[in-house]
Amino acid sequence: MPDTNEPQRLADAKACMIETRVWIDDTFGPFDAKVDPTNRWNGWLSPFFTLDTVRELSARTQEMADEFGHDAIDTVHAIDGGADREGEPRAVVVHIRWSHLGSESESSTSIIQPNDEGLYGIGCWEWTWHFARWQCACGLVMYWHVTDCRNCDLTRDTQPDKTDTAHKAPTAKKPTVPDTDQPQLLADAEDPLIDAWVHIDTLGPYEAKIDRTKRWKGLVRPRFALDTVRKIAARTQEQADKNNYESVETIHVIDGGTDREGNPRAVVLHVRWVYVEDEEEAQYATLVMQPDDEGLYSIGGEEWNWYEAAPDTDNRT
Numbered sequence: 466m467p468d469t470n471e472p473q474r475l476a477d478a479k480a481c482m483i484e485t486r487v488w489i490d491d492t493f494g495p496f497d498a499k500v501d502p503t504n505r506w507n508g509w510l511s512p513f514f515t516l517d518t519v520r521e522l523s524a525r526t527q528e529m530a531d532e533f534g535h536d537a538i539d540t541v542h543a544i545d546g547g548a549d550r551e552g553e554p555r556a557v558v559v560h561i562r563w564s565h566l567g568s569e570s571e572s573s574t575s576i577i578q579p580n581d582e583g584l585y586g587i588g589c590w591e592w593t594w595h596f597a598r599w600q601c602a603c604g605l606v607m608y609w610h611v612t613d614c615r616n617c618d619l620t621r622d623t624q625p626d627k628t629d630t631a632h633k634a635p636t637a638k639k640p641t642v643p644d645t646d647q648p649q650l651l652a653d654a655e656d657p658l659i660d661a662w663v664h665i666d667t668l669g670p671y672e673a674k675i676d677r678t679k680r681w682k683g684l685v686r687p688r689f690a691l692d693t694v695r696k697i698a699a700r701t702q703e704q705a706d707k708n709n710y711e712s713v714e715t716i717h718v719i720d721g722g723t724d725r726e727g728n729p730r731a732v733v734l735h736v737r738w739v740y741v742e743d744e745e746e747a748q749y750a751t752l753v754m755q756p757d758d759e760g761l762y763s764i765g766g767e768e769w770n771w772y773e774a775a776p777d778t779d780n781r782t
């Protein structure tokens with residue numbers, strides 16, 4: 466479903482940029498980036514990078530194209546041109562979509578202009594960028610920019626054992642994965658979704674579709690049918706009532722009759738109450754969840770710790 470907010474988002478983008486790390490999956494990234502968390506394309510992010518990070522990312526795309534073939538991997542190139550009058554490095558950044566080369570479309574090669582801050586948007590509204598994550602020693606997984614654990618007193622930078630969360634230099638890791646686990650550097654790549662049951666400690670299990678190849682530390686990113694979203698919504702609201710909405714996130718389904726084909730019309734909202742009162746974060750406290758092409762909703766995205774439930778799980782909802 467196209468997001469019609471694009472021009473407005475681009476205009477507002479600078480106002481709501483946060484510093485974080487992004488990846489496509491853990492074989493491509495993490496890379497330091499600036500991101501407007503509300504600027505989403507089918508749920509994916511549009512990150513901006515410094516020239517140094519572009520070089521890092523560029524090397525990785527070329528390494529992966531060598532490994533998987535240029536038909537499967539777009540490459541990014543930073544072409545150096547000495548220094549400008551202020552002594553800043555001068556460079557041209559190019560994005561090549563090899564699979565489009567020679568086709569009728571003109572979209573095979575793009576020159577990427579830096580924004581006002583000198584940052585380059587790579588794969589914006591095109592690649593499946595998402596926030597990189599770190600796992601606390603207590604087990605909870607959070608987005609990179611959430612530096613304090615929500616579960617214990619530790620922070621991202623005061624972990625007893627940092628080997629698990631350290632920034633892996635992308636060039637240091639050779640992909641040892643099968644073809645099906647390639648990062649989706651092509652806009653038209655499809656997820657191989659399968660049926661599964663998923664749960665969080667206090668939620669579920671619920672029926673969902675997951676991509677088993679996109680697991681991270683056992684976590685999955687499920688998508689749900691609207692009827693299941695209703696069950697999740699009811700449960701989150703029940704829990705919020707008990708907890709006075711503090712530090713609780715709720716899902717809401719607002720019904721709007723049926724569309725021309727007789728399908729139910731609904732808007733799904735995800736409210737992070739802890740941000741609602743926060744001056745800076747309030748603007749992305751409420752997420753409007755767009756369904757994917759199959760009408761499925763990614764509830765909690767990667768921020769919620771969804772696990773696949775064991776096949777013999779009881780009490781299925």
Ligand SMILES: [Zn+2]
Nearest residue numbers: 601603614617
């Ligand atoms: Zn913790």
